[in-house]
Amino acid sequence: MSRVRVYELAKEAGMTGKDLADKLIAEGYDVKGHSSTVDEETAEKIRRTMLQNPETELVAKRIDGSQGSTVIRRRATIIRRRPKTEEQETAEDMEAVDEQAAAEPEEAAGSADEGAPATSAAAAGDETTADQEPVPAAEEQASVPGETATAADLQPEDEGEAPAAAAEPEKPAAQEEKQLADQPAQTVVGEEPGKVQKESKKPKKVERKGIARVVGSIDLPIAEESGEEDRSRPKKAVRSTASKSGRPNLAVPIQEETTADSADRSRKKGKRGDDEEDDRDRRGKGLRGKGKKNLKFTHFDAEYQRGGKRGKRGRKADKRIVPSTIEMKASKRKITVFDTISVSDLAARMKIKASEVIAKLMGLGVMATMNQAVDVETATLIAADFGYEIEQGITEEIGIQMLDAQEEGGETRMRPPVVTVMGHVDHGKTSILDAIRKTDVAEGEAGGITQHIGAYHVRSRAGDVTFVDTPGHAAFTEMRSRGAQITDLVVLVVAADDGVMEQTKEAINHAQAANVPILVAVNKIDKPNADPDRVKRELSDFGLIPEDWGGQTIYCETSAKNNVGIDELLENIQLLAEILELKADASRKAKGRVVEAQLDKGRGAVATVLVQDGTLRNGDYFVAGQYSGKVRAMRDDKGRPLKEAGPSTPVEVQGLSGVPQAGDEFIVVTDEKMAKNVSQARLMKARETELASGSKISLDKLFEKMAEGDVQELRVIIRADVQGTLEAFAKAAEELSTDAIKVRVLHEGTGTITDSDILLASASDAIIIGFNVRPTAKIKELASRENVDLRSYDVIYHALDDIRKAMVGMLDPTFEEEVIGTAEIRDTFSVPKVGRIAGCSVTNGVIRRNAGVRVVRDGVVVYTGKISSLKRFKDDAKEVVSGYECGIGVENFNDIKVGDLLEAFVMQQVEAKLE
Numbered sequence: 020m021s022r023v024r025v026y027e028l029a030k031e032a033g034m035t036g037k038d039l040a041d042k043l044i045a046e047g048y049d050v051k052g053h054s055s056t057v058d059e060e061t062a063e064k065i066r067r068t069m070l071q072n073p074e075t076e077l078v079a080k081r082i083d084g085s086q087g088s089t090v091i092r093r094r095a096t097i098i099r100r101r102p103k104t105e106e107q108e109t110a111e112d113m114e115a116v117d118e119q120a121a122a123e124p125e126e127a128a129g130s131a132d133e134g135a136p137a138t139s140a141a142a143a144g145d146e147t148t149a150d151q152e153p154v155p156a157a158e159e160q161a162s163v164p165g166e167t168a169t170a171a172d173l174q175p176e177d178e179g180e181a182p183a184a185a186a187e188p189e190k191p192a193a194q195e196e197k198q199l200a201d202q203p204a205q206t207v208v209g210e211e212p213g214k215v216q217k218e219s220k221k222p223k224k225v226e227r228k229g230i231a232r233v234v235g236s237i238d239l240p241i242a243e244e245s246g247e248e249d250r251s252r253p254k255k256a257v258r259s260t261a262s263k264s265g266r267p268n269l270a271v272p273i274q275e276e277t278t279a280d281s282a283d284r285s286r287k288k289g290k291r292g293d294d295e296e297d298d299r300d301r302r303g304k305g306l307r308g309k310g311k312k313n314l315k316f317t318h319f320d321a322e323y324q325r326g327g328k329r330g331k332r333g334r335k336a337d338k339r340i341v342p343s344t345i346e347m348k349a350s351k352r353k354i355t356v357f358d359t360i361s362v363s364d365l366a367a368r369m370k371i372k373a374s375e376v377i378a379k380l381m382g383l384g385v386m387a388t389m390n391q392a393v394d395v396e397t398a399t400l401i402a403a404d405f406g407y408e409i410e411q412g413i414t415e416e417i418g419i420q421m422l423d424a425q426e427e428g429g430e431t432r433m434r435p436p437v438v439t440v441m442g443h444v445d446h447g448k449t450s451i452l453d454a455i456r457k458t459d460v461a462e463g464e465a466g467g468i469t470q471h472i473g474a475y476h477v478r479s480r481a482g483d484v485t486f487v488d489t490p491g492h493a494a495f496t497e498m499r500s501r502g503a504q505i506t507d508l509v510v511l512v513v514a515a516d517d518g519v520m521e522q523t524k525e526a527i528n529h530a531q532a533a534n535v536p537i538l539v540a541v542n543k544i545d546k547p548n549a550d551p552d553r554v555k556r557e558l559s560d561f562g563l564i565p566e567d568w569g570g571q572t573i574y575c576e577t578s579a580k581n582n583v584g585i586d587e588l589l590e591n592i593q594l595l596a597e598i599l600e601l602k603a604d605a606s607r608k609a610k611g612r613v614v615e616a617q618l619d620k621g622r623g624a625v626a627t628v629l630v631q632d633g634t635l636r637n638g639d640y641f642v643a644g645q646y647s648g649k650v651r652a653m654r655d656d657k658g659r660p661l662k663e664a665g666p667s668t669p670v671e672v673q674g675l676s677g678v679p680q681a682g683d684e685f686i687v688v689t690d691e692k693m694a695k696n697v698s699q700a701r702l703m704k705a706r707e708t709e710l711a712s713g714s715k716i717s718l719d720k721l722f723e724k725m726a727e728g729d730v731q732e733l734r735v736i737i738r739a740d741v742q743g744t745l746e747a748f749a750k751a752a753e754e755l756s757t758d759a760i761k762v763r764v765l766h767e768g769t770g771t772i773t774d775s776d777i778l779l780a781s782a783s784d785a786i787i788i789g790f791n792v793r794p795t796a797k798i799k800e801l802a803s804r805e806n807v808d809l810r811s812y813d814v815i816y817h818a819l820d821d822i823r824k825a826m827v828g829m830l831d832p833t834f835e836e837e838v839i840g841t842a843e844i845r846d847t848f849s850v851p852k853v854g855r856i857a858g859c860s861v862t863n864g865v866i867r868r869n870a871g872v873r874v875v876r877d878g879v880v881v882y883t884g885k886i887s888s889l890k891r892f893k894d895d896a897k898e899v900v901s902g903y904e905c906g907i908g909v910e911n912f913n914d915i916k917v918g919d920l921l922e923a924f925v926m927q928q929v930e931a932k933l934e
């Protein structure tokens with residue numbers, strides 16, 4: 020193999036030999052100076068990795084603290100620009116098709132009249148040439164619904180074209196692309212073969228290696244799809260350029276959304292590998308089935324099928340979203356990656372040693388270990404060097420979005436507005452809502468007793484309105500923080516006698532931040548000191564200029580007390596709704612948002628769902644956040660059973676597998692299997708995310724982290740029942756400091772552990788130690804969400820001992836306390852000879868007769884002992900579960916009080932951990 024001198028390479032890139040040599044030495048290449056030589060392969064790598072785009076950035080993100088896995092990501096913007104080879108490949112593979120579609124007419128126009136605006140829509144819509152760097156807005160371009168079909172939008176039907184392309188290996192890309200571009204004759208107007216070739220050859224100046232195209236071998240039996248397939252293929256490898264094709268590239272946003280989705284999945288490679296062919300076939304069928312209404316797609320090993328009966332756009336969406344994967348690079352082997360793949364897995368799939376992958380990564384300037392995960396883009400670059408191609412796998416999330424996209428395109432009709440009422444305390448929000456409810460023409464109908472389900476529907480004379488019954492901006496913002504925007508407009512209630520107050524301003528800020536239009540209700544106009552004009556003046560300062568003052572904000576003067584102005588308010592809500600053109604398609608599968616959800620004793624998990632689009636029906640299978648289910652029963656806000664619920668209807672749904680969070684997306688899916696798979700994938704992802712954020716400090720991980728050099732300081736937040744304990748512990752703990760690690764008390768306080776303690780610990784990577792204080796269930800949940808190590812001790816000595824052991828890597832408790840249940844004392848009784856008995860309701864978990872018990876008063880442990888008796892009515896009970904009442908006696912302790920909590924615990928043996 021011939022060798023290349025460093026200065027020759029440097030010259031190619033227009034830099035000095037010395038500079039390059041220095042860089043190479045810094046990167047660990049085996050060179051000594053500018054006259055050193057490297058072999059061709061290394062030279063090529065240097066060209067690709069260091070000369071083409073030296074500023075390539077790498078972002079490392081830890082995703083699995085327990086294993087120290089790291090996902091190496093390339094910043095999306097960089098990866099798009101990064102290797103010119105991608106561009107060339109793009110041109111070679113498929114991009115030129117678009118370019119041709121775009122550039123041809125442009126060129127034709129240009130030749131006739133230099134500088135004249137391109138008249139072709141195709142040219143105007145996609146005129147990026149292969150030489151241009153793809154602009155970040157490429158995806159936006161892609162989403163522009165182009166009426167003009169670009170070459171990529173059209174599916175070539177002519178099967179004779181692909182073999183023809185194969186027969187001419189000497190000008191493969193240009194020819195092939197030309198063939199593809201030839202198909203949609205209406206797009207490539209005035210096409211001149213010579214020009215096409217010239218145009219598409221442009222980017223081929225730089226020699227490619229690694230991900231070079233292999234031509235000359237085409238799978239003839241499937242050639243009918245080759246045009247489409249070929250064009251869609253680079254979508255996975257070169258996402259931004261695929262976007263330029265004018266087709267929405269689903270893989271882009273989805274892949275990003277499902278980032279942490281697949282550490283586990285990528286390990287299930289065997290199965291996926293086997294499924295790969297099937298997947299391809301199925302997707303291929305989806306493509307072929309242009310006129311068919313069924314689409315099959317597979318994720319994990321499940322297969323979903325829907326009989327689609329959508330409108331025109333729906334079918335177009337089918338065509339558009341199904342990725343096609345027929346091999347054109349016959350010699351390349353494919354590896355499906357869902358989101359990330361570990362270095363060792365990647366190596367195994369390519370049947371090479373992990374060290375080879377690691378070496379390649381080093382060549383890219385990435386230091387990685389076997390267990391680290393690389394993302395699809397990085398894997399693509401590495402795999403290409405070994406003759407493999409990475410294919411973006413269809414995740415559950417992609418599947419559900421495909422389904423959603425399929426459902427789009429039906430006929431939309433006006434739907435009732437969804438309104439949130441906001442305003443300062445006591446300005447009359449509740450009174451206005453009550454007054455509106457009274458106007459409900461359906462109010463008098465049989466069987467309705469108002470239920471609080473978080474939202475309700477009013478059928479007023481002016482029209483239907485849905486009110487989200489969670490007044491206040493907190494709920495509104497909480498929803499929004501989960502990406503839920505369910506409110507179409509805000510009614511801002513301002514008392515005419517009080518004017519703009521603190522919460523009024525907050526409400527305005529929240530509504531404006533959410534881009535939700537505001538309608539002002541100036542309330543309490545009946546009051547003698549009412550001054551509506553003052554309200555208008557004050558609100559004008561916030562941009563809410565009344566219509567009669569030349570602005571655009573609708574103001575209504577109301578008196579909720581006297582029922583004045585309520586009808587006008589409702590009419591104006593309808594008016595604003597009309598302006599907003601709120602529309603939905605009742606014929607599609609339902610989707611909406613969870614407004615609130617809880618665990619009901621008798622009915623299990625129930626959720627109030629606001630149907631935003633489509634119609635929800637009894638028996639529908641759905642996914643709600645991380646949970647799935649089947650609509651077993653639905654009730655409206657008046658408690659009446661419903662069989663179906665259309666757009667803007669709030670309904671209480673039974674039949675969920677768990678309690679979702681307010682703001683979670685609710686979407687009907689094809690069947691039970693799909694619902695369960697999506698839920699399972701989301702739960703898994705949530706767990707991964709949890710693990711990913713598990714890099715926070717904990718006593719268990721202290722030694723490991725010290726060894727890694729990650730910690731030099733153990734920060735502690737202490738909470739104790741008495742001040743004395745705090746002082747004693749803080750002093751003793753700080754004395755534990757060694758040269759390797761310093762123990763520092765960050766914050767201390769008496770009383771129970773608060774949520775601000777957790778947030779402080781989370782933000783400053785500290786652990787929390789509590790003495791004789793018990794965190795509430797809510798605090799524990801917050802701690803686990805924030806991954807804060809929260810430990811409770813009775814005596815200082817035990818806590819110090821644990822810290823000391825943790826510091827030397829010997830923390831391996833053989834017993835760990837596990838809280839099994841909590842009961843709240845509702846009443847107390849004195850039983851002769853037995854003592855005081857607590858009449859309790861078990862609020863959590865289970866209380867067992869032989870368990871230990873802690874009496875907790877206002878978050879502070881007042882006694883720790885054993886349960887002496889446990890009774891259900893008069894009978895002894897072995898255990899009593901959550902939701903039931905019981906009598907509990909605490910051994911040697913009679914000072915129980917109503918409101919105290921009894922926390923039952925058992926000691927669990929914990930496996931000793933080998934450090």
Ligand SMILES: Nc1nc2c(ncn2[C@@H]2O[C@H](COP(=O)(O)OP(=O)(O)OP(=O)(O)O)[C@@H](O)[C@H]2O)c(=O)[nH]1
Nearest residue numbers: 443444445446447448449450542543577578579580
């Ligand atoms: N005079 C007069 N009083 C009203 C009017 N509307 C409400 N009020 C009174 O104002 C007080 C507060 O009304 P609410 O409807 O509870 O006010 P709110 O904004 O819902 O209050 P919070 O829920 O506490 O935020 C009550 O005593 C109402 O009777 C009105 O139009 N005129």
